[in-house]
Amino acid sequence: MMETELAEIAAYKKEISKLKSQLEQCKLLSDKIIEPFIIVNQERDILYGNQSACLLLNTPKEKLQTMKITHFLKVVPSHILQLQEEKIETDGIVEDEWLIQLLDGGLKHIEFTGYTYNALGHTIFKLKDITLERSLEREKMMSMQMFLDVFNQAIDSIVIYDRSGIIIDSNTPFCQSLKLDKSEVVGRNITDFISESSLGVWDACFNQVQAEGSSSGVMEIKSHAAELKVDFSSTANIFNGFYMCILKDITEKSLIEQKLMDSERIFSELFEQTMDAIVFWDQNGTIFRVNDSACRIFESSRENLIGCLITEYVAQKDERFYNMIDTFNRYGAVREELFYKMPNGQLKLLELTAKMHSSEGYNITIFRNVSERWRIEMELRKSEKKFRKIFEGSLDGMIIWNLKGFADINETGCNILGFNKEKLLSMNVNKLLESVPENAVLLHEHIDQVLKKGSFTSVIPVKFEEGSTKYIEFSTRKNLYSGLHLTIFRDITKSLEMQEQLKKSDTLNVVGELAAGIAHEIRNPMTALKGFIQLLQGSVKEDFSNYFNVITSELQRIETIITEFLVLAKPQAVKYFRQNINSIMKETLELLAAQALMLNIQFEVKYQEADLMIYCEGNQLKQVFINIIKNALEVMPDGGIVRVETSREGDRHIKITIADQGIGISEEKIRKLGEPFYTTKERGTGLGLMVSYKIVEEHRGWVEVESEEGKGTAFHLFLPMDRSQKEPR
Numbered sequence: 001m002m003e004t005e006l007a008e009i010a011a012y013k014k015e016i017s018k019l020k021s022q023l024e025q026c027k028l029l030s031d032k033i034i035e036p037f038i039i040v041n042q043e044r045d046i047l048y049g050n051q052s053a054c055l056l057l058n059t060p061k062e063k064l065q066t067m068k069i070t071h072f073l074k075v076v077p078s079h080i081l082q083l084q085e086e087k088i089e090t091d092g093i094v095e096d097e098w099l100i101q102l103l104d105g106g107l108k109h110i111e112f113t114g115y116t117y118n119a120l121g122h123t124i125f126k127l128k129d130i131t132l133e134r135s136l137e138r139e140k141m142m143s144m145q146m147f148l149d150v151f152n153q154a155i156d157s158i159v160i161y162d163r164s165g166i167i168i169d170s171n172t173p174f175c176q177s178l179k180l181d182k183s184e185v186v187g188r189n190i191t192d193f194i195s196e197s198s199l200g201v202w203d204a205c206f207n208q209v210q211a212e213g214s215s216s217g218v219m220e221i222k223s224h225a226a227e228l229k230v231d232f233s234s235t236a237n238i239f240n241g242f243y244m245c246i247l248k249d250i251t252e253k254s255l256i257e258q259k260l261m262d263s264e265r266i267f268s269e270l271f272e273q274t275m276d277a278i279v280f281w282d283q284n285g286t287i288f289r290v291n292d293s294a295c296r297i298f299e300s301s302r303e304n305l306i307g308c309l310i311t312e313y314v315a316q317k318d319e320r321f322y323n324m325i326d327t328f329n330r331y332g333a334v335r336e337e338l339f340y341k342m343p344n345g346q347l348k349l350l351e352l353t354a355k356m357h358s359s360e361g362y363n364i365t366i367f368r369n370v371s372e373r374w375r376i377e378m379e380l381r382k383s384e385k386k387f388r389k390i391f392e393g394s395l396d397g398m399i400i401w402n403l404k405g406f407a408d409i410n411e412t413g414c415n416i417l418g419f420n421k422e423k424l425l426s427m428n429v430n431k432l433l434e435s436v437p438e439n440a441v442l443l444h445e446h447i448d449q450v451l452k453k454g455s456f457t458s459v460i461p462v463k464f465e466e467g468s469t470k471y472i473e474f475s476t477r478k479n480l481y482s483g484l485h486l487t488i489f490r491d492i493t494k495s496l497e498m499q500e501q502l503k504k505s506d507t508l509n510v511v512g513e514l515a516a517g518i519a520h521e522i523r524n525p526m527t528a529l530k531g532f533i534q535l536l537q538g539s540v541k542e543d544f545s546n547y548f549n550v551i552t553s554e555l556q557r558i559e560t561i562i563t564e565f566l567v568l569a570k571p572q573a574v575k576y577f578r579q580n581i582n583s584i585m586k587e588t589l590e591l592l593a594a595q596a597l598m599l600n601i602q603f604e605v606k607y608q609e610a611d612l613m614i615y616c617e618g619n620q621l622k623q624v625f626i627n628i629i630k631n632a633l634e635v636m637p638d639g640g641i642v643r644v645e646t647s648r649e650g651d652r653h654i655k656i657t658i659a660d661q662g663i664g665i666s667e668e669k670i671r672k673l674g675e676p677f678y679t680t681k682e683r684g685t686g687l688g689l690m691v692s693y694k695i696v697e698e699h700r701g702w703v704e705v706e707s708e709e710g711k712g713t714a715f716h717l718f719l720p721m722d723r724s725q726k727e728p729r
Contacts, residue, residue, distance in 0.1 A: 036127040039117060044068045047122065056110075056129055058102045069125075072100040075107070084114065088123055092116050097130070109134040142360040149355065149364055150278060157230070157247040165189045165206075168242055177249055179224045190245070195220035195227050209234045209243060221247070246274070277350075277367035281310045288362075297350065297369050299342040310365065315339040315347060332356040337370065349374040397489045400480070403429055403447075407484055416472065416491050418464055438463045450476045450485065459492065471496050530555055576615045581646055581654060581719070582607050584618050588625040589644070592633070600639030608647035612654050614721050620695045621719075627688040628658050628715050635662030635713075643714075652721055653701075659714035665707040673705060 036052035049057070049064045057064060057072060073081060076098055087094040093115040100108050111128040151158055157174035161167050170185050178185065178193060185193075194202050198219035208215035216233040230247040277294035281287045290305045298305060298313060314321060316339065328334040333355045340350050354365040391398050397413030399406060405428045414421050424432070429447075433440040442460045449456040457475040464470070471493045480486040533551055589603055596603060632642045640661040649655040665673075673689055696703055700720050707713040 036129075038064075038069070038125050038127070040069050040123050040125065042121040044070050053127060056108070056127055057100070058104065058106070072102070073098060074101050075099050088114050088116060107131075138360075142362065145357065145360050146280065146362065146364070149357070153353070153355065153364070153366060154246075154274065155276060155366075156274065157249070159190060159245045159247070160242050161190050161245065162242055165191055174247065177223060177228060177247075178221070193221050193223075195222055205232075205234060209236045218250070248275075275368075279305075279310065279365045279367065280362050281365070282362055285309045285311060294367065297348070297367055298340070299344050299346065304343075310363075313340040313342070315341040328354055328356065394488075395490075399487050399489070400484050401429065401487065402484050405429065406432075413489065416470070416489065417462075436463050436465060446474055446476065450478050454478045469493075526555060526559060576617055578613055578615050579618050581612045581614055581616070581621070581656065582610065584616075584621050585625060585644065585646060585656070588622050588629065592626065592629055595630075596633055596642070599633055599636065601633055601636055602641050604641050604643045606643075606645045608645070612646055612648065612721075614654060614719055616699055616719065621699070624692040624695050624717070625656075625658070627692045631688070632658060632660035632662065632713075636660055649718060653718050654721060656717040656719070657714055658717075659712060661712040664709035664711055665705070665713050666709060667707075670705050670707060 034052055036050060036056045038049040038053050039047045041047055046064055046067050046069055049061060051061070054061050054064055059067070070081070084094050084096055093113065095111075095113050098110045098112060100110050102108065108129055109131040111130045113126045114123050116122075117124045151171055154171060155173060157177055158171045159167055159174055160169040167186050167188055167190055170182060172182075175182050175185055191199060191202065198221075201217055201219045205215040205217050214233070214235045216231070218229065218231050220227045220229050222228075228249050229251045231250050232245055232247045234243060234245045236243050274291065275293055277297040278291045279287055279294050280289040287306055287308055287310055290302060294305060295302055311317070320336075321338065324334055324336045324338070333353075335351075335353050337349060337351050340348050342348060348369055349371045351368045351370045352365055354363060356363050391408070391410050394410060394412060397410065397416045399409040399413050401407060406425050409417075409419075409421060409424055411421075414424070417424070433443055439460070439462050442458075446456060446458050446460065449458070455475075455477045457473065459471055459473045462470050462472050470491050472489050473492050474487055474489045476485055476487040478485050530552075533548065533555070536548075585605075589605065593603075629642065629644075636642070642661075643657070643659040645655075645657040647655050647657075673693075693703055696717055696719070701718050704716040704718070705713065706716070
């Protein structure tokens with residue numbers, strides 16, 4: 001038994017030795033194989049790698065067989081490795097590429113085929129170094145991408161076409177100039193978009209392109225809106241045997257500077273002849289390619305520009321500059337304006353558009369010189385400062401607006417309108433008009449006239465939320481700038497009141513002179529008429545009492561008018577005494593009590609104080625009270641209450657209020673009260689209130705009227721307690 005077991009062990013050892021020998025031979029054979037391969041277990045340990053694999057991975061075999069495959073795949077995302085392993089498990093094979101990182105930090109692009117090796121789950125990866133191929137492809141792609149970037153980012157129109165004129169491709173500016181979609185442009189002949197008058201120019205230029213390789217000129221192209229004049233440059237065989245045409249719209253510029261535009265050739269090639277500076281720079285910021293425009297803008301030769309940093313010419317690296325760099329690094333693109341200092345010391349403002357292409361190893365920046373625009377803007381700012389000083393310092397209100405809202409208003413305007421500036425600027429025009437609906441109609445009419453005529457001036461009574469009214473003169477000019485209108489306005493309420501008072505004063509002077517001239521002449525014959533009427537009444541036997549009563553009544557009415565005329569005559573010497581206003585009012589009410597009783601009218605009297613003493617001429621004030629109370633009685637034919645109040649108004653004035661329950665007076669009629677011969681009564685003369693107003697003014701007081709149609713009218717008389725006090729208004 002023992003001998004049998006020993007014999008089996010010996011046989012096993014012999015077999016193992018044989019297998020080891022065969023394994024060594026296999027290893028020697030695998031090392032001779034030129035194609036690199038490695039064997040990896042399920043834990044991603046490298047079990048074996050042939051000599052070619054060690055050379056490929058730049059790692060000695062002894063070290064390689066102690067490493068994991070993931071040591072070389074640090075730049076490969078883990079989920080990609082997971083997908084590749086799953087594919088080997090399901091399909092038994094996978095073909096893909098890795099970007100591996102060597103132990104010395106170098107990178108290689110590897111193409112591999114992985115397949116299951118044995119039942120233990122080992123995997124063989126056949127490797128192929130394709131780094132050089134991918135590098136060549138990347139350079140080719142980068143060159144292509146650089147061309148496409150310039151093609152797509154160019155401000156000018158670009159068209160690629162074949163020998164027969166069929167458009168192969170066009171950029172966005174070309175389609176926009178024609179107002180067509182790209183699908184409507186590509187595939188059509190370029191001559192479809194050229195004006196008939198310019199076809200000869202195009203044919204001649206195309207022949208020149210075929211003969212000499214390039215050509216340029218000026219022609220007109222057709223768009224939906226109108227014909228556009230363009231400066232064009234064509235080049236042959238720029239890409240796969242096609243032709244390229246660069247077009248720049250010079251329609252507007254041609255109208256302004258026709259002679260200059262005729263002498264210029266804007267484009268000959270996309271990169272070298274464009275008016276904008278195009279600069280390519282690497283990830284370190286080093287410039288490696290520029291066009292002629294860049295040399296012109298930066299006042300430097302191509303040799304001086306290439307190799308320097310893209311930021312070298314920046315005049316001031318301030319917070320704005322670093323914010324721009326941060327935006328570029330964060331979003332991969334930026335648009336900004338910066339000042340650049342040229343080698344000759346000249347300062348230029350350049351508009352730049354930069355785009356990052358880190359995967360292709362380059363970035364592109366397009367520059368445009370906007371120094372002239374900056375100079376014009378600076379002059380405009382100076383002009384705006386002058387306007388602002390005038391705007392803010394004006395004694396008139398000024399407001400800049402359009403139908404969408406308000407752009408600005410000066411302090412005087414805020415004071416006139418009674419609005420906080422921030423509140424007003426947050427409103428639109430309709431919202432402002434709706435705040436007090438009574439103003440809307442007249443203000444809308446003013447706006448309509450401005451929009452129709454271009455400028456308009458009107459005076460509008462503007463009501464305010466607290467109830468006051470101001471007469472404001474608005475003078476508006478349409479479209480002062482940028483679609484905004486300017487309105488200059490001023491409060492002319494006091495001016496109108498002064499004019500009205502002056503007018504009333506002139507009328508009173510005329511009436512006074514009239515009264516002084518004719519009152520006595522009328523009164524003398526009137527006295528005779530009254531005497532003879534009395535004698536006639538006694539001698540006539542028939543009963544004509546009704547006629548005599550009418551004649552006597554009318555003669556008394558004429559005498560009353562004459563008396564009022566005399567009050568309006570030149571001021572007479574009036575003596576003022578200290579009297580109790582309440583006593584004067586009581587005497588007046590006693591005189592009118594009988595008339596009030598007949599009309600079923602009651603007096604509601606309220607004296608705030610028992611004694612309100614003022615310096616006055618009692619009979620004249622009594623006449624004022626009689627005129628106003630009689631008017632109140634006459635507008636209440638169906639009876640009612642007349643409210644009479646006296647009170648102290650501050651420390652220096654007293655206030656007398658007489659309010660009725662009549663039909664009320666409109667605001668327009670209130671303004672005319674006190675004017676000579678203005679009356680609302682059928683048989684009135686208009687002299688009563690005029691006399692009353694004059695007496696109150698001579699007492700250095702004033703009258704205010706409140707009325708609401710359908711509810712009644714209240715007269716408020718304000719009189720100074722001391723004759724030295726003047727009217728506060």
